Amino acid sequence: MKFLWSGRFSKELYDIAKKFTFSIGIDKNLAEFDVSGSIAHVEMLVHQRIISRKDGSRIIKGLKKIQDEIKENKFVFKPNDEDIHTAVERRLFELIGPVAGNLHTARSRNDQIVLDEKLYLKKIIPELESVIVFLQKTLVKKAEEYFDVILPELTHFQPAQPVLFSHHLLAYVCMLERDKTRLRDTLARLNIAPLGACACTGTSFNINPGYIARQFGFDDVFTNSVDVVSDRDFILETISNLGILMIHLSRMAEELIFWHSSLLGFVDLPDEFCTGSSIMPQKKNPDVLELIRGKTAVLIGNIAGIFALMKGLPLSYNRDMQEDKRFLFESCEISHLSTLIVAKVIEKMKININKMAQACNYGYIEATDIAEFLVRKGIPFRQSHHMVAELVKIAIEKNISLKELDEITIERITKVKDTVSFIKNITPSKSVSLKKSYGGTSPKFVKKEIERWKNILK
Numbered sequence: 001m002k003f004l005w006s007g008r009f010s011k012e013l014y015d016i017a018k019k020f021t022f023s024i025g026i027d028k029n030l031a032e033f034d035v036s037g038s039i040a041h042v043e044m045l046v047h048q049r050i051i052s053r054k055d056g057s058r059i060i061k062g063l064k065k066i067q068d069e070i071k072e073n074k075f076v077f078k079p080n081d082e083d084i085h086t087a088v089e090r091r092l093f094e095l096i097g098p099v100a101g102n103l104h105t106a107r108s109r110n111d112q113i114v115l116d117e118k119l120y121l122k123k124i125i126p127e128l129e130s131v132i133v134f135l136q137k138t139l140v141k142k143a144e145e146y147f148d149v150i151l152p153e154l155t156h157f158q159p160a161q162p163v164l165f166s167h168h169l170l171a172y173v174c175m176l177e178r179d180k181t182r183l184r185d186t187l188a189r190l191n192i193a194p195l196g197a198c199a200c201t202g203t204s205f206n207i208n209p210g211y212i213a214r215q216f217g218f219d220d221v222f223t224n225s226v227d228v229v230s231d232r233d234f235i236l237e238t239i240s241n242l243g244i245l246m247i248h249l250s251r252m253a254e255e256l257i258f259w260h261s262s263l264l265g266f267v268d269l270p271d272e273f274c275t276g277s278s279i280m281p282q283k284k285n286p287d288v289l290e291l292i293r294g295k296t297a298v299l300i301g302n303i304a305g306i307f308a309l310m311k312g313l314p315l316s317y318n319r320d321m322q323e324d325k326r327f328l329f330e331s332c333e334i335s336h337l338s339t340l341i342v343a344k345v346i347e348k349m350k351i352n353i354n355k356m357a358q359a360c361n362y363g364y365i366e367a368t369d370i371a372e373f374l375v376r377k378g379i380p381f382r383q384s385h386h387m388v389a390e391l392v393k394i395a396i397e398k399n400i401s402l403k404e405l406d407e408i409t410i411e412r413i414t415k416v417k418d419t420v421s422f423i424k425n426i427t428p429s430k431s432v433s434l435k436k437s438y439g440g441t442s443p444k445f446v447k448k449e450i451e452r453w454k455n456i457l458k
């Protein structure tokens, strides 16, 4: 069986070479885009009078039939289909005969593959954006529902200061907003139509790349044919952006896993996203979230993979680039599913307010509030920090809370009379209310933030 490029060859491709070079398995994801790209190309060829209207109509009819076959999952791939482009052209020949030979006028697979990949991302990136928005909305809803709940915020994985649980959840929303805008930026940058670059130099035919650009809503047309067949920046960017998204999801997953541990019990993760142990009957393990962490490693691997693929590649097209798709498709699929899973877990998890409140009794998390109180009473911060540290030291030695310290000790160390009553009366909820600074965890500010996010995300 001959290939469409095999005219100058006297020997057939070795089987192992065939197996090695064929990309049809992975190209299947691009089938719908490849055909719609071809339809637009033929329309342009007719419009520019490069092929006749009659031939054009027959080719388009054939391509539409192929489009239906793909949609209905009836398209049959054959053993000698090298990639998606040749599979479609082969089928077109079967359907309409030699007139199919006009399809590839003024086009190369080198510009065609870039169009396919860009059309894929023009569909996939908005879909990713919408699952990110779904996760953001889920978080904002939870933040609203558990607005007053207080959590010991950690630094260095140690109790630091009380924070509104809602404020903590909104931190995730901020992270995701950056992920979303990064993807949007990439989409805006890749929205340049590549068809018409042909193999690498353009063509002698009077083509109209703007015609195809308009069909697919590209913002503009490429200006350099060498660049456009060589460029995979948009794939490097997309995978990098998705890597950052997955890093964020893995951090969220890690916190949820920690909160779900029966040692803490801040949350109870939904049964539908946990699994049991084959030996320990009591277990409810957060396997799905563990796999969010695990699959983040795959994304990091894909970033390394795509960067390694492109490093040092000379211009213009090189076959190495065919390998870009495995990294791209896998990264898009993992990110989409992971975002959706985290959203569903958060939507369905139960919050244990009491356990979070109890946890605020550990680690002397009101210490900074006491130091700041002393500053308001005229003591320089460095000094007040030392005073409170001394109180904490005594409390640790005696294995008691700061509230349980005796008045004489407090007064001896701070020499500020009202300190005793401040210490006795400070609570986690008073503590968060004191954090009135912009962007802080005061209920007043967080309430406004919830409203602001609701507006942004509606």
Ligand code: ARG
Residues within 6 Å of the ligand: 023, 083, 109, 110, 113, 317, 319, 321, 322, 323
């Ligand atoms: N399948 C190739 C790719 O993914 C495109 C085909 C270009 N092939 C070629 N021999 N010029 O990059």
